[in-house]
Amino acid sequence: MVDIMDRIDPGADNAVESERPLPPRLEVTPTGHDSATEFDALPSKLSVRDLDFFYGKQQALFDNHLEVKEHRVTAIIGPSGCGKSTHLRCYNRIYELYRDQKATGEVMLDGRNILASGTDLLSLRRRVGMIFQKPSPFPMTVFDNIAYGLRMHFKLSRSELSERVEDALKRGALWEEVKDKLKEPGLALSGGQQQRLCIARAIAAEPELILMDEPCSAIDPVGTAKIEELVSELKSSYTIALVTHNMQQAARVSDYTAFFFEGRIIEFGATSQIFENPAQKQTEDYITGRFG
């Protein structure tokens, strides 16, 4: 019997306690095109403080601090197994599906700690949508895929429902391609279309924050370009946190970038600063392809 835990591995085995000296506590005041004052002036949608994460007894995240600014794209980069996905999975507590995974610290969404025990997970996840690495359309029609969250969270008449489905598909840049295929199974679409279907499905439920966990790693370059374009459009209405191992992607779409290494946030700042003038040696090594 394959243990369910073996089938996902968001880097459980790679996060080992590092022996190298820790970088100084982060100054969350990035410099770059977005000046430090501008960063401070922007409201944070989500603030991470003292976040530690454990797979059983093994610690995977160490003392993470991060600010996800409203209506901005925050990219999380780093080598495989550095804890990027693990970190993102704390934002909607999806890790709780697996019994021995545990997060401690604070993840403040609009000032309230979602890691606190009283949090209603269903409404939290309505507010925080998530897109996964592999497109995962539900085994139902295109229409029902989009309507899934709407039906679950809102009382809607049939005509309102169709309107909102159409609207979500338009915002997901998929409407033109699927308007004649609404009754076809979501799985019949191409991989890139499936991923945009998942994005449309997430935004249909009116989330405030959208988490994307390597959304393009299973998608061909054309599909990737469409999704990146979509991400740039969506940030006017939503806040986006994006995990990617594609540094060019982070550079193209994000406003802020956090570099993760061995469960720690080595550097966080404006994307232009991280890529053009990193403060930490490890960041520079990674960006320039010397490891990872």
Added chain:
Amino acid sequence: MSATAPAAGRPPLQARSVFRRRLVNTAITSSAWLAAAIGIFVMGWIVYTVFTRGIGAWNLAFFTQLPPVGNDPGGGLANCIIGTLVITFGAAIVGLPLGFFGAIYLSEFGRAGRVATGIRAVTNIVLGVPSIIAGMFAYALLVLPRHHFSGFSASVALAFIMLPVMTRTAEDILNLVPNELRESALAMGAPRWKATLGVVVKAARGGLITGAILAVVRVAGETAPLLFTALSSQYWMGGLKGYFGGPTPNLTKTIFDLSQQPYSHLVQLAWGGALLIIVAVLGVNVVTRLLFQRGKEW
């Protein structure tokens, strides 16, 4: 080129014999083919024998009349056909839902936990228990205390055999559903039961239905568990009263009884019954697999 260019300072590599590799390849491939051919040949032989001997028994009377009394000519197995259908259906009503929800517990909730591991171990043991033990179990549970045989007790015995088959098959199928689908449903804010039934089970539905039908077919041809439970009967089942209250006619036990008779027309009737079971099981298998092949999406 038989040898790679020697690296500086090392002796040249000696290539392995291509002839030997080809020989081993041919030997292993042909033994696989041979084993498959023998298996298929034996199966074909059984089906062929049952078909040629049994097809002669198939006529209108076979499907509409009671078995002959004594060594009278004619007669059929109509009561047994109905009885077997009812007993199997009864077993399915009990066994399939239990197996299905058991599988959901194991794959979605219990997973690697201690309780689930225990259930899985017990299920594996029950899976290997000879079917006659299931018959004795139902006998002790339902026949002895009530002092009479019944079709219902046979259903319980068959359900007992069906339960682990269904549980294991359904769990395996549910395990094929990728975790990202579970996470996606939960990430949409779906409660756990809704994500499970509305998305995970739905994704696996083709395989689950196939598994359920195969579990039913698996017990439809059982004989041993019926010996102490349904027994058999020369007469019509007599509605639900007969099913719950007395020996219930069924194909397998009747085939066994008829095959012991010294009269060739009775033996032929037994062959006809055997053919019916084979055709039904084969037919259901083939049709299910054809219908639900699309269930392999995951």
